[in-house]
Amino acid sequence: MHTLSSLFHNCPSYTVYAMASSSNYFSSFSRASLPLFFFFFLLLLHSDASAKLSTDFYAQSCPQVFDTVKSVVKSAINQEKRIGASLLRLLFHDCFVLGCDASVLLDDTPTLLGEKTAKPNNNSLRGFEVVDRIKTAVEKLNGPSWEVKLGRRDSRKASFNKANTDIPPPTSSLANLTAAYAKKGLSVGDLVALSGAHTIGKARCISFRDHIYNDTDINGSFAKLRQANCPCTSGSGDNNLAPLDLQTPTVFDNDYFNNLISFKGLLHSDQELYNTSGSSSAALVKSYSRSTAAFFDGFVAAMIKMSDIRPLTGKRGEIRKNCRKVN
Known part of the structure; x- marks a missing residue:
């Protein structure tokens, strides 16, 4: 996922981000939960609702990706146990805006107002640096390159306004929560x-x-x-x-x-x-x-x-060279 590595073309930043978020959730807090966490880790990438997504998409191009992500996540958790919950929240706050497209990772630029400073996220959303470390670790694996036809891709845009309106606040009533979730299917x-x-x-x-x-x-x-x-x-x-x-x-x-x-x-x-x-x-x-x-x-x-909310596949979106910026 870097101009210096052909692996970038085979391991989109959102996929690595999603795997980190899900695997982290179970592995961070109990050794006994590790088998369940890895079962879930695999399931998150294998979704019947999105026919173009599959667990073996990186079998040839990035065969070590699971072990690599797991290693970085476990290291982050050893440093701070809370990061498990933070990464899961990061995934939720991404999926509930434009869909599961990594738009939440984008930094503000003169031409793009990102989601990080929206009210539900500002000074509270965490874990971006862990995603960066995962990305760097995956890049070091190297591997062959080909045009991505299947798999989850990254958004070219973000929505500050939808981050403010679509993520349900902690003051929500049951009716408002139900409506917010129904809006996302x-x-x-x-x-x-x-x-x-x-x-x-x-x-x-x-x-x-x-x-x-x-x-x-x-x-x-x-x-x-x-x-x-x-x-x-x-x-x-x-x-x-x-x-x-x-x-x-x-x-x-x-x-x-x-x-x-x-x-x-x-x-x-x-x-x-x-x-x-x-x-x-x-x-x-x-x-x-x-x-x-x-x-x-x-x-x-x-x-x-939830992970199947409006995924970008095929030619939609892009594969970012930097998780925090559009290409």
């Missing part, structure tokens, strides 16, 4: 499963301040616990962090859903999934709280579905 089931990504990672005080001070659908003791590190006054402690999962914040499991049932969801949008008695979302929260396996199955299926 995702169901309520996908919404609940993908929200389970909040079993790891952290959120800033500015994202949950209103929930812990003004909402009534929250456990009182939990609210006081979070208020201790998130002052009520806007502008004070805005960037203070709290774990999204109260019980096991560094383990990929189903405790996130148990938190919702106990009214200990950190974000308003999280707790909304369980608030409406008899709703399909509340039923799924209960189901996932009882079965880790059911949650894993639902999450993998939803991630595959």
